[in-house]
Every structure is written in C-alpha cells, then in structure tokens.
C-alpha cells in the first residue's frame with residue numbers, strides 16, 4: 420500500500436504493459452527525456468548508435484524504425500531524418516563542407532537549394548558554382564582542388580533535364596569528390612542511387628513518400644558508415660530532430676508508395692499524350708518523351724517516370740495569357756510541392772531562375788498529376804486552353 424500523494428501517483432506508476440501486443444502499425448513514441456536504469460547506463464550510452472536511446476532528439480523507436488525503412492527503400496544502409504527536405508540538403512552541405520571548400524550544383528537544382536548556396540553557404544566562405552546538368556563526363560573539367568561535393572538532381576524538378584549520372588559519378592570518383600543526389604522525383608522507387616555509385620541520397624519525404632500533402636520531412640541516406648557518422652554528428656550538433664507524429668504519417672504512406680507512384684505515372688502518361696498533340700505546346704519536358712533533354716539517360720537508368728513533368732508553350736503566347744489559362748483550371752490547383760492526391764500546376768518564370776536556360780522562348784508550366792481520373796483532368800485542361808490560339 421503506497422503512502423505517496425495523488426499528484427505523485429499521477430506521474431509515477433509501476434505498471435508495465437505486457438510485451439507482444441500484435442497491432443500492425445509502428446507505435447508512436449513521444450519523448451524528449453528518455454530515462455536510464457542507472458548512472459553507469461547513462462554514461463555508457465552513445466547517441467551515435469541506434470541500439471540505445473539517449474534523448475528524444477536523437478531517436479525513438481518510431482524514428483529509428485522510419486530511418487531503417489527509408490534506408491532500405493533507397494537501397495542504402497543508414498538514414499538520418501530532418502524536419503524537411505530543405506533541412507536535409509542543408510544538413511548534408513554543413514556536414515561535408517567547411518570554409519574554403521568548393522561545391523558544384525546543377526544549374527537546374529531545386530530553387531531553395533540554390534538560394535542556400537548563394538546566401539548562407541557563401542557567407543560561410545564556401546564557394547558554390549553551377550554546372551550545366553547535361554555536362555556528363557566533362558564535369559571533370561569543372562572540379563577544382565578544393566571541390567568537395569557535387570550535387571546531382573535527376574531530373575531537375577522544373578526543367579526536367581536528366582543528367583548522365585554514371586558519367587558524373589565516375590568523374591567525381593576519379594578526383595576523390597563526393598556526390599549527393601536529390602532523389603525526390605524518383606520517389607524511392609524509380610531510381611536506385613547506390614547501384615550507380617552515388618555517395619549520398621537526399622529525399623524530400625514530403626512528396627510521394629508521404630503522399631498526403633500534410634507533412635514535411637527529409638532524409639539523408641548513405642551506405643558508408645563513416646560518411647553516415649559525419650552526417651549524424653552534424654545532425655546532432657544542429658538539433659534537427661523530427662516529431663513522432665510526423666514520423667508516423669510517413670510510415671503510414673510507405674506500404675502504398677509504389678502502387679501510388681505507378682498510378683500517378685499511368686495517369687500522367689495519359690495526360691501527357693493528350694498535351695503532346697496540342698498545337699499550343701511545343702515541347703514535352705517529360706523524361707519519357709524524346710524531346711526531354713537527357714531522355715536517353717532516363718531510359719537507361721530509371722524504372723519509370725511518376726506524375727511530375729513540365730511543358731513549354733508556343734513562344735507567341737505571352738506569359739499573361741498562360742497565367743490566365745492557369746487561373747482558369749479548376750481541378751488543377753495552383754501550389755508548390757507535389758506527391759499527394761490533388762493535381763497541381765505552377766507556371767515558372769525560367770529566365771529568372773537559372774544562369775542559362777536551355778531554350779530561349781516559350782512559357783514553362785509544371786504539372787503534377789494526382790489521383791483524379793485522367794479524362795477529367797484532360798477536360799479541365801481543354802476548357803482552360805480554349806481561346807489560347809485563334810481558331
């Protein structure tokens with residue numbers, strides 16, 4: 420019979436639930452503090468390992484489980500999770516670069532990654548240079564003695580050029596330079612970065628892996644334990660933990676990932692086939708189409724194309740008319756990010772986003788094909804296109 424007061428009993432309890440509960444989902448463990456059985460155990464615990472718990476920021480059963488599942492999804496061994504895709508990019512940059520180092524980014528890199536490079540990283544004394552994403556093996560000529568990291572994005576998330584990844588990786592390896600890929604477009608299903616020798620795979624789980632348009636998360640995955648340790652150390656020093664509920668939402672999306680991606684892909688191919696016959700459109704920036712730069716690389720290295728692609732409109736259609744067409748769409752909603760059930764559209768002003776744009780005229784519109792029936796999406800595009808060209 421305890422003599423402790425009710426407020427103490429509300430905090431402490433000896434009851435331990437029995438083990439062996441057979442529910443299928445991974446339990447959500449919320450924790451900042453984790454406790455130790457004694458001082459010796461506390462002192463012995465190493466936060467770099469995932470076979471013990473030190474503090475909620477560095478891992479819980481929920482987040483460790485998600486890390487292991489993302490590592491296997493990417494074909495890697497170790498994953499570190501960050502609160503957004505952009506945070507994972509920053510984590511990789513800060514883990515691997517210091518003042519005086521040089522980094523190469525593709526000219527079509529994800530916009531906020533470019534922004535990070537040209538502001539905070541340059542302010543830290545890191546040199547950031549841009550390369551033509553279709554350079555291939557001749558990227559070797561861009562590598563300087565202080566170049567430490569080459570980013571690859573495949574394909575570029577707006578202009579969709581598909582780089583020659585094996586050629587870039589071989590040139591980097593020959594000079595001892597690390598490569599990191601932004602593998603978001605391929606959704607963890609359509610491209611195997613480590614089979615191609617890439618050192619780090621970054622993934623915005625926010626997109627296809629979540630599939631819900633309701634959570635932000637990023638991952639940095641590696642095969643090499645020493646490289647993982649560098650990223651893990653930076654992760655701990657920067658305090659980039661993720662929340663248990665967010666981890667649960669991502670875990671919930673994993674079993675249906677491939678099914679969803681294949682469905683987006685099938686619908687996107689149907690919509691793209693319609694668009695490719697339209698007189699308003701001069702170029703399909705869809706990796707499965709031969710007029711997409713790097714199409715042959717996609718064909719050689721990828722296992723599919725998912726739901727995201729861009730189109731270029733005739734150059735005599737001014738931007739204001741393209742914007743009005745986008746405004747007229749009803750099922751396609753205007754919004755960044757993608758990977759969920761809703762179809763999305765964004766008109767991009769390319770000339771301001773790049774050092775060099777591969778075409779000189781024509782507005783670019785990016786489409787994301789969601790879960791709606793493709794015939795309804797085509798009807799929506801058809802009504803919005805009406806009047807763009809004189810009949």
Ligand SMILES: *Cc1c(COP(=O)(O)O)cnc(C)c1O
Nearest residue numbers: 503504505529576603623625636
């Ligand atoms: C969305 C995205 C990111 C960033 O992910 P967030 O979770 O939104 O920060 C990075 N790279 C690509 C290619 C993306 O599409």
